[in-house]
Amino acid sequence: MAYLVYAILDVNDFWHWDAPYAFVVTVFRLLSLLIFFLTTTMIAGLVSAFAGGVMPNDLIVGLYNTLVLRTWYMQPYGVDGPLTNIAQVWASFQSNLLEVLYALWDNTFLFLYFLFAGIGIALFLQSLVRMEHKFVGGAFLSIQAIVMIAAYRLLIVPDLDPFPVDFVEFLGLTAQLLALVSFAYLEVSYQMIYSYSVGKPVEDREETLKKQLLALRQATRKQDAIERGEKVSITGMSRTTGATAFSFLREAIERKVVGTQDALESLDAVSDVRRLQIYVDELLQTDSRARDELTAKAAAPSSSYVIGSTITGSLIRFLTVVAISFILMSPGVVSALLNLPLGIQDSVELFQPEIVLLFLVPVVLLFPFAAMVISWFSKREVVETPKLSKEEQEAERQRKKDLVRRKREADKARRERSKARKKRRGDETGVDEWDKALEDTVKR
C-alpha cells in the first residue's frame, strides 16, 4: 500500500529526501527573523524614548548586520552584503519574512508527506508485534492521509474520474488497485487480530496459572525453610513471578524475609499461602480435569478451523463490499436499473458525485436497521433465568416475613413492658431499688 502510494504520487516529484531538513531549517529561519524583529523594535522604541524621539539608524543597521547577516545565512533571501540604511533594513526584513513564510507553507506539506509515511510504517511495525486494532487503523489512515494532502494541494493523485461503468474496467484501474489493496490490508489485519485474540486468552491463562502455581510452590518452600531456621535470600523469587502471584502471597514472601520469627507467626498471609497450597494440591490430585479447567485448555478453538473460516469470511466480505460499492458509485448501473426518463435523470443530477451520498446514506442505514429487526426478534427468545432459584426466592421471602413478625413481636413486648412499668410507678410509692442504684451511681 505504501509503495503504491509512493509510486503513484512520484510523478509529482515531491519525494525530496531533504524535505524534513528543509522544513526544520525554514522554521528556525522564521523564528530568528521574528526574534530579530521583536528585539529591534523594542530597542528602537527604548532608545528613541531616551534620545528624545530620534531613531538611532546606525544602531538598528548595526544590529541587523551583526545579528542576522553574520549569524544567519541570508543569501537565499537576496541579502549578501552589509546593509547601511534603516529603510533598506526594514524592506529587506519584510521581503525576507514573506519569503520565509511562503517557504514554510510549501515545506510543511513536503514534511507532512514524510511524517505520515513515517508514522504509517511505524504503526504497521507496531501492529505486527502488538496485534491491536488501533495500530492497524493508524497505519492505514496515515498512508491515506498522504493522498488526502496531495489531493488538497491539487497534485496528481489516484482518481477514478470519470467513474467507469464497466465492472471489469473498474477493477483494472490503478486507483482501484490501490483502494483494493488498502481495504484488503485493513480486512486481513482485522481478521488476523481476531484469530490471534481468539486463541490468545487461553494461552495467557495457561501461562498465568503456571506462574501462580510456581509462585505458590516457592512461597511454601521458603516458609518451610524459615521454619527450619535456614536463611532465605530475597532473590529466590523473580519480580515477574511475584507480580503474577496474588497480593497476599507476595506480601507474605516479602514480609517473611524481613520480619522476625515471632512476627511471622502472626501473619495470616503465611497461613493462607500454606492452606492455598494444600487446597490446590488436593484439587489437582482428586480431580484430573482440574488443571485443564483452570487453564480452560479445552476452550481453545482448533487453529485450522479458525484459519479456514477466516479466509472464507474475508473473501465473501471483500467481494460483497466491492460489488455494493461499485453499484453505489457507478451512476450508469443505477440509471440502467432505474431506467428513468432523461429529464428526471438530469433533474436529480444522477451523474454527479453527490448522488453517491444520496444512495449511500439509505443503503448504509438499511443494514443496521435489518440487524435491529433481527435482533429484536431474536431477543424475544431469550428466557432469563431468575436471579435466584425458586427455593432461594422462597427462603428470602420467608426470611423477610420472619423479620417483620419478630419486629412486630419485639415492639409489642416493648409496649407491654413500658405499660407495666408505668402502672407500677403509679401503684408503688417507693423507688425501685435498681433504679435508685443507677440514679445514685449516675449522680455521683
Place this chain on the structure above:
Amino acid sequence: MVVFSGVLLLTSGFSFVNFYLVLLGVYLVIGLVVTLPLFALTANLAGIEVDRQIDKVKVFSGDFVRVRVTIRNASRRHFDFIEVHDQYPETWILAIGENFIASRIEPGSSMTFSYILQARMRGRYYLGPTEVIMRDRLGLHYYKRVLKEQTEILVYPTWKDVRRMEALGKQRQLGLMFGAHRTKTVGMGTDFAGFREYVPGDEFRLIDWKVSAKRGDMVIKQWEQEKNVQVICMVDTSGSMGNGYPENTKLEYAIRAAVLLTHMGLERKDLVGTCVFSDLVHGYVPPGARPNHMYDVLEILAMAEPRGWSDYETAISHVVTQSKKRSLIIWLTDLEGSPAPLINAMKTLVANGHRAMVISPFGPWFEAPVGQFGPVEKVLSEAVSEELWERRTKIARALARFGIQVINVGPEDFLPTIIKTYEKAKQKGVATF
C-alpha cells in the same frame, strides 16, 4: 476508528473532488455495516447457557472456593468470539486462575473454566451475574447479555482463632501451658475426693467403716463428679458495634469471641448458647451439644449485620423464656445504648437466677489511633474518650452492686479476655448444671 476513517475519506473525497478517496470511504462504511444483519442473525445470545458450580455453599472466612463455569452453546450456530466474565464479590480475592474467558464456541458444544477464590469477610454473598459479550470477527460490533443467575454462598466467621488456640493446645500438651481447670462438685459421683468427719445428719451409707475403725472416729468418704457449665453469649449487633476499621470492628471481634467460646465449650462438653440481637433478636441458638450446634451458631453469626439499636430487655426476655437452667450470661456489647434498659435487662436476668458479666469493647480503642490525628482532632478525641470512659465507669459501678462485672477490652485483649472469663467460670463452677 473505521467510522472515523470512512467519514474522513468521504468528506475529503467530496471536498477535493477525488473519486479514489470517495471509493475508499464507501468501502469502509459498507465494510462496517455489511455483515451486521448476518451477525445479528447468528448472535442469538439466547442460545448461550451458563452454569456455575461451587465446591461448597458454606465456607469459613479465609477459605478457598473453586468456581466452575460451564458455557454451553445450545443454538444451532457457532459464535465467532465470545467473552464471558463471571463476577464475584468485591471483597473476595482471586487466588488462582481467571474469572474470564474469551474463545469461539461451536453449536451444541460447551467449554468449562474454573478459578479459585478466597472468601473474605463473613456474610451472605452471591457469585454472579455473568456477563456474556459476543463480538463479530472484526471486533466492529458486539452484543452483550447479563445472565442474572446467582449462586448463594454463606461465609462463616473466620476459624483462624480456633486454629491458633488448637496450636496453643498442642503446646499445652507438651507442658508449655497450664491446662483448663475442671469444675468438680463434691457429693455424688464416682471419683474419690477425700474423707471428712461425720456430722449428724449424714447418711450412714456414706460412712467408711474401715477408715472409721482405724481412726477411732466416724469418717465419711466423699466422692466428687465433674460438672459442666452453661454459658450464653449475647452478641450485640447494634449500629455502633460496626464502628472501627473494616474487618476489625467491635462486632467482628465480638463474633470471633463468640465462635471461640462456643468451640471451647463444645470441646469441654459444656453447653454454650448464642444470642444475636440488636433492637430485636436476630437469632438464638440455645445451649446444647448437638453435632450441628457449632454450625447453627456460625450461621447466625455469619448473618449478623451492625444495624439498629441495643434492646437488652427484648434480648434477655427472649433468652430467659427459652433457657430455664441457671446460666452464665456473657454480654458482648459496647454499652453505647441507654443505661436504663440495660439495668432492667440485668434485673430480669438476676431475677431468673442467672449470673452475668459484660465484656465491653471500648469504642476509641477500635478506631483510628490518636497518633494519626492533628492537634485539634487529638484533643477532641481525647475529650470524647474521657467522656465515654466516665460514662462506662458509672455503668460498671451500677452493675457491680449486683455482682455483674464489666470488663473493658480493646482489639488486642478481646479474645484473651473471653478465654480467661470462660476458664474462670469453669474454675469457680459458675452456673453448673
